[in-house]
Amino acid sequence: MFTKLVITVFLIAATNPQVFPQSNSKVGSSPIGGRPAFTQRTYCNPLNIDYGYTPIPNFTEWGKHRATADPVIVNYKGDYYLFSTNQWGYWWSNDLSNWHFVSRLFLKPWHKVYDELCAPAVCVMGDTMLVFGSTYSTNFPIWMSTNPKGNEWKEAIDSFEIGGWDPDFFPDDDGKLYMYNGSSNRYPLYGIEIDRKTFAPKGTRKEMYLLEPWRYGWQRFGEYLDNTFLDPFIEGAWMTKHNGKYYLQYGAPGTEFSGYADGVVVGDHPLGPFTPQSFPFSYKPGGFARGAGHGATFKDNNNNWWHVSTIAISVKNNFERRIGIWPAGFDKDDVMYMNAAFGDYPYYLPGTPSQPPPKGEVFTGWMLLNYNKPVSVSSTLPSYYPNFAVDENIKTYWSAATGNTGEWIQTDLGNLSTVKAIQINYADQDVEFLGKQQGTYHQYKLYHSTDGKKWKVLVDKSNNKTDVPHDYVELESPVQTRYIKLENIHMPTGKFAISGLRVFGNGNGSKPDTVKQFVVLRTEKDKRSAWLKWRPVDNAYAYNVYMGIAPDKLYNCIMIYSANEYYCKAMDMEKPCYFSIEAINENGVSAKSQVVKVE
Template identity: 50%
Template sequence: MRTFYRTIITVTSITLAHAACTNKGPVAYREVPTTYCNPMNLDYAYVPSTHTYYAQDESHRSTADPAIVLLRDTLYLFSTNQFGYWWSADMRTWNFVRKDFQVNGQAGDNVCAPGAWAWGDTLLFIPSFAAPDPMPLYVSTNPAAGQWSIVTDSFAIATWDPSFFRDDDGRVYVYWGSSNTYPLYGMELDPSQNFAPVGERKELSRLHPEEHGWERFGENHMDTTIRPYTEGPWMTKHNGKYYYQYAAPGTEWNVYADGVLVGDHPLGPFTYAPYNPVAYKPGGFITGAGHGSTFRDRYGNYWRAGTMLNWIKYKFERRIGIFPAGFDEDGQMYCITAFGDYPNYHANGQRDHQEATFTGWTLQSYKKRAWASSSLPGKDPSLAFNENIRNYWSAASADPGEFLAVDLGHECDIYAIQVNYADEGAQLRDKQMGIYHQYRIYHSSDGEDWSILIDKSENKTDVPHDYIELVEPFTTRYLKLENVHMADGKFAIAGFRIFGKSPGQAPSSVEGFQARRHDDTRDATFTWKAVRNAYAYNIYYGIEPDKLYNCIMVHEDTTYYFRGLNKGVTYFASIQAIGETGVSERAPVVQF
């Protein structure tokens, strides 16, 4: 097997972004940001050339099912069909290592939904596979250099969506399963016998959508004709308890989430957590938080990596997101997805995620007047500003000079910008080394005279979701994104997102917030009064008034029909208004 290695070296931490501005001095952006914004800005691979059942006429990027593990203060990220993996020492810069693991014979996947675990100096890894195809079990003590050995040519258990867990006593376990018919399973392994199975396979979990509303299939849990899928198990041990995580109801839906069962042994029995789901993001620019991994950074902070939905060309077109996670003083597991696709602070040491990681920079570009150099039919400029990654604007070509412009409506302070490319007319397949995006961002106070704000015309990296954090806020009204070079396809943008602050008071607190449980207690309807100058609302809910860990973002509407509740559980909820001038205080908590 051939192994290639590539790393990104940061030369400077601050880059000049604006050297010829008439109303301010030079503006700099951080080459290595102190904040992040989902989806992760990784050099995602295109769909595999071995796939023959979709994307024949037009390709696209995709990955899913992230497994992140910490080995000697370095994080390693494995995911589906990437022809390698990434490593990072700081969660800011991710370095790709090219590695051709064995292809899954049945599906033609380079690597599908892999399992990984790290302890001491060792990293264990295996892709999904199904009988009768064999799959090696891999091990490495130097994965950053792409050096791997094979423990056994054929792992004894055919595991789809595998994950590993090594307990404090040295005993090792494997978990697996992906089905809307069969359960998820677990089994002990013997590390002294090349991780051969020990004992009998145990059934660990099944879905119960008749009791758990969030396990129902479909967009917003609306499809009751198809049984939901359960998959992607992952184990985390915290304070002597075993938190067995699983994904449901389907990766192609906005409500793809993770639940958790809690027990006293790695193979159970487990008890369903009444606060499920634990990782849930049904609203916002990009949705979904299911089938991932819970890991610790080098400071000991917990995080949750999950699959996010980017369904444009195909239902399994996906990305990766990372969210703060942890366990409260009562042992309740949580994952913070509120403002999960807005700028949030990186951790610089051990911290309490609940003390707020959100920067407070809100969207300044939502549904603002936009225009472009050209547009394909049905790909209007407005689609780059509607906070929906699943549609996009496209120019007629990839020529240099094609542009997308927006009027923010008034001058505001810009703190960060996210440029989300779309795959229009892409033809590349597999992992592509050496491709890159180049662009310039101009600013103007009147829409007539333009000056360069951000110059990435010399960029040589692949940045499909480029994120730019300014060192100091910059005040302007008009912005224009101009193409210089595309990685592949036409110049197309799914989100030209401008984050910052507008002058004025933050929105007032929401009034009239009510939550009404339906006869089918898996369902509820939230209603509230509109708040002036609010473009969106965050609904927070949970099973105790001071544990409203789950969040649903709703744009513009003043009602939300929710189908994700558990029967027999009392809930509490609050709401917050979001505007260009900031966010409101949360409304009084209601019980329902």
């Protein structure tokens, strides 16, 4: 979190927790001709879950909207459990795609706050799951469960003595338990050992890490990492152990920004000392869905690492946010990394590709087919223009004049293309809800056409009864088509508004040429920053810029649309930095340029 507010009003919510199923994200709702229903092999960020609406009235003066952040995913008995801020419950899934919501209030009536389970700590000790929310109060319980899927919880302790904002519990494999916490632009993250049975502190807390923006450029506050009026925030602790080393992760520099990221410091003991990695390991400042901070790292059932973290929207309020999941890991030198290249394009789910991708690659290779392509609509609310639905900016959106059945939007791919998947990102325009809503749903139909005149139904969700704010549909069989049309049938609230109607597949043409004349300028005045410029590629709509601490460690990726320059302000001023670039179009990706080193 960026700032924390405690507001003394009663929280109003359902008093009878129930389990509500989330969308199965399948094309159609039942088997056809006796065949099993098609199950998706892929997903696309932002995560498609039934995000609650912010419950805080003074956060909605520019409009009511969905919001959550600070996610944790833990693997418990082969299922994945997702907790995040202010959702009045949690989700579980067995595949990271089909999520089921469990309604649950963890705070008690006398707490009288809106922040129901804000920035939660979740961990698994033996056969027990523990949950605790952010607080410095002494009367917040730690909850425990051996059946979270069945919503069975009891208090492990009724009052956690020391509390903490943005807490994280880490049970080490030697039987010891540690807690980390902190959310401040003045104070560091702290760590302390906790008695595993009584949850009482053992000794006094220790300072773990305080940001060093004077050295690490990515830690500077602001959208462009150059706003010096406010110091950066450190928050969102999470500990991972790998090969005997301890990786303490933290979010910075501010949750509202595209550069919101998770850094990591590495040590040989859970309480340090720690050495920072030069670049953030979870970083996504470009593309459609930006930001990858304040999250958690976990393993899937195939023993692969993943990272879940916060995506920034920050339009109607600074705390308007979503959640994304990306593959992560450790290299041969135990450097921790996350793969954000094409991080909001379709990725394979764990264990699902019929042909395993090379070298563990999870990107499908399905390209965006309709970036800034022509759009037609049924109507337009003033100032919410049709092209905002295809501009690859989650902050902008088209809105129809109403939310009525029959409102529609149509996108022209420009030529016959192989369409494999479609993502529908709804925006919040004139919505009426506060807090978590249940029983709401979206209904729509997708059509396709080769000539814009004769239309065929591609996806029919006219009977859908689930809430799918970022619905992603992988087609059972690809189609050759040129036009895609989305027709509204039912909105859960507000007007029919779309921040991204995104069509994925392949354009049946040539891949882009390799980028030439790639130049990186770094000066002695401020070695945290560099200016990157390159010769435009005529048949490209975007570029991926890779950077890292070595030619074979280019783990950070920035996706840049419709530009041939980039101001990188994320470097470690005391170390060399390496860059490479590739071009992107509807048909694929070019070869990477030669690596450029700057001292």
